[in-house]
Amino acid sequence: MRKFLAAGVVTSLALASFSAPSQSASEKPLAIDNVVFTLGATTYRIPHIEIEGANLPWAELATLLLSGDTNVAARLARISAKRIAVPAMSSESRNDSRVERAAYRKLLFENVVSGRAATVRADGGEETIESAKGGVQRISWSASEAKGVDLVELARIALSTGGAADAPLKPLVEEEVIQSSRLEDGGANLVVTTGRVKIAGVRGRALQAPTGKLIERFGKLDAAKPDEDPALMRDLLDALQSFEAVSIDVDDLGATGKGESAGKPFAAKIARFGMRKVAGAGASEIFLDDFSLAASDGGNLSVKRLALNELQLSPVLQDGAYPKLARVDINGVLADLPDPKTGERSRIKFSMENASASFGNFLKTTPTKFSGRVDNFIVDLAARGETQTTAHFLALGYRELALSGLAAGEWREKTSEAALEPVVIDAKNMGAARLSALFGNVSRAAFSSSPVISRAATLATSVKSVDLTLEGNSLVDRVLALEAKEQKTSVEKARADYAKAAATAITTLGGSGGNAKRVADAVSAYIEKPKRFHLRFVAPKGVNALDVLTRKPSEILESLEVEASADR
Incomplete structure (x- = not known):
């Protein structure tokens, strides 16, 4: 998707910066041949462009396009055309760490008005990324279509040398659909494929740090030495906050390859992945349906549905804290995993019908109110065999543990109390337990992100009642x-x-x-x-x-x- 939008930007820039037009008759489309230009470290080549139904006479259009004015966005805003066709386009980008080559097929811009295209279509394309260390990645995508593409704003963002964090986000694309895509590394250790990809309501602004440099810096990041580039997390947060989308949907997402154990394959599938109201380094909802994993170690895991609500990643990038999350739901979990600690025949098998948790009344990123429940969580004890953990339960006649439960808690700032009620556990063929408790002298410091402060505050907490x-x-x-x-x-x-x-x-x-x-x-x-x-x-x-x-x-x-x- 990023490459398809890039193709639109580059074609727009070509229209505003080409140097060798060949004029046909006035009633015929304007033809432009052998366009070559460079933006930053990337060189673009377009063998042929045709413009049909331009709003300006040839002389005025040529003057506009050949102008030395560096305000490309302003020049694009004056261009209108019924149809702009680009049969093929290629690009090559080089830096110290890698070489990127891309090819785009049959780009078609229709009903362009003041630099905004009603429709942009393409037959697909491919990209090869060669690392200086020897690795190769190949990316390809099939037919795509976008509606309401603002080429002026895309060009403005692409050519910006640094944006302001408080700059307003502008509409870029109303909707874009790509029918399929594929990513593969050179050794086929990882192949990622998708079916239909759809993104709607895209808005954006220029990044404070150049995109290419940001990607390069992130690739060089040493997780053990995060302080080597202290500004990286800030720039990553800015990049996430520079983008919004009403919705993102991906169908038939799959990944195959080889795990850490040589020669042992793995395969993962997601029938549908989606995001809603993506903005501010977060999303109002992130979900996946029908996830399955066949791991290289012989384990199998499936999840019918997983959903996260009101997720915010900014705390992670700003303070190294946990992400902020309002709710999580998970349904239909099945797991059959190897247990290498106890032998080849021992398996960890469990299932869960439903589980959910809600969090609220946040102090910064720490929730002070929660509730949750688990329905029909079943552990297959017999599959583990005779272990220190399972032996006693098996001796009691339990071949499985089947549990359901719920819990809730809340901090009451006015009274400096924290209530835990109720916590309920219902175990099949065992019994049920219900617990509630009230704690006093619970201050805001108990929820501090500093472990020293929170531990000290916890020591001052008192137990007022237990039921x-x-x-x-x-x-x-x-x-x-x-x-x-x-x-x-x-x-x-x-x-x-x-x-x-x-x-x-x-x-x-x-x-x-x-x-x-x-x-x-x-x-x-x-x-x-x-x-x-x-x-x-x-x-x-x-x-x-x-x-x-x-x-x-x-x-x-x-x-x-x-x-x-x-x-x-």
């Missing part, structure tokens, strides 16, 4: 059944022993006060009859890290308001 509810008996019953089997005793005796041991452990740690006894009795009763367990702590003055370090657990427990119960 926990457990429901279901399946997990407890299976644990007791396994224990009884291993100890060669009855389930009833194992249950009684566990209940007694749990109560003893609580009173040993929490002391012999009324609150400790209340909790111990409730836990013991739940083990004896695991139906529903409820526990609530309230700390009127809060409990912070200093309390934990300087006070005994029993002293802290007895200072709380405690509710503990178990349904029998």
Whole structure:
């Protein structure tokens, strides 16, 4: 797409700077042959151009085109024509790091009015990029069509030596469609193909740093030494902010090649990729449908849909922080991955029906409010085999873990509190847990991007209340059944022993006060009859890290308001 737009710019510049026209009869199209000109490090060659239905008489048009006026955009703005045809065009660009050669086929500009083309069509083209280090890339694209192309603004941007960051973005292209494209490196280690590509509502302005130099600087960037070019991130941000589009859609995006393991191929596919309201180094929505990956290590991953809302990359380029994101949704995940740590037969298999998370009330780029949920997340334990992680679950009779849950939290600046409610986990054939908590003395500093400041503020945070509810008996019953089997005793005796041991452990740690006894009795009763367990702590003055370090657990427990119960 970038190359197709470049072809329009170059043709426009050729019209405003050619040096050897050959005039046909007045009623015939104006023919221009053997146009050669250089812009920066790039030389362009156009064997033949035809202009039909020009708005100006030949003499005036020739005077305009042959003028030495360097304001090319102003000269283009005076040109109107019914049709401008360029059967072929080629270019060559050289710098210290690479050589780029491109060829364009059958460019046709229709209904050009004051330098703005109603339609621009092309049969396609190809480009070869040869690196000084020996690598070669080949890019090709098929038939394309653009509507509402402002050649004047494109020329102004192309010839600008430096734009202002606050300059307004001007309309460039109403809509452009390319039927297919292909990128391939010389060794076929990577081949990227697309089907139909469509971009609409393109606006832009000149970059502060020259595009070619920016690409060259980015290619030389050493990730281990980002400070070698401190202005690079600033210029990259400016480049992203210089471009807007109402929508971008790519169909049938594919990538094939060879992975790090020699001779082992990989393949990735995306049925549809899209972006909406692309502006300011971000987008209101980025999504992909039907993603699949067959990795070179034998792993397989598929995602039905992934969507990101209100994504902003500027924090990454400005401060090295995380990107700002309002919401993420993911649906239909299937994974079958190798597990090299445990052997060739061991696989990591999981699936997920849906997951989502929302973030809001940002302090700069840090969210202070969130909510999320996961539906039907299933881990295949049997596929992993006997590992330290899975052995106990397999012994309990679980061949898979199936979990669903939700969580939400919010910082309340007026009261300096943070609420976590609710956090709910529902595990199939295990039970359900529900947790809520309230934290006090939570200041803005806790959300600082500085780890030192945020850690110090977190230490001052206190716990004001905790509420926990457990429901279901399946997990407890299976644990007791396994224990009884291993100890060669009855389930009833194992249950009684566990209940007694749990109560003893609580009173040993929490002391012999009324609150400790209340909790111990409730836990013991739940083990004896695991139906529903409820526990609530309230700390009127809060409990912070200093309390934990300087006070005994029993002293802290007895200072709380405690509710503990178990349904029998």
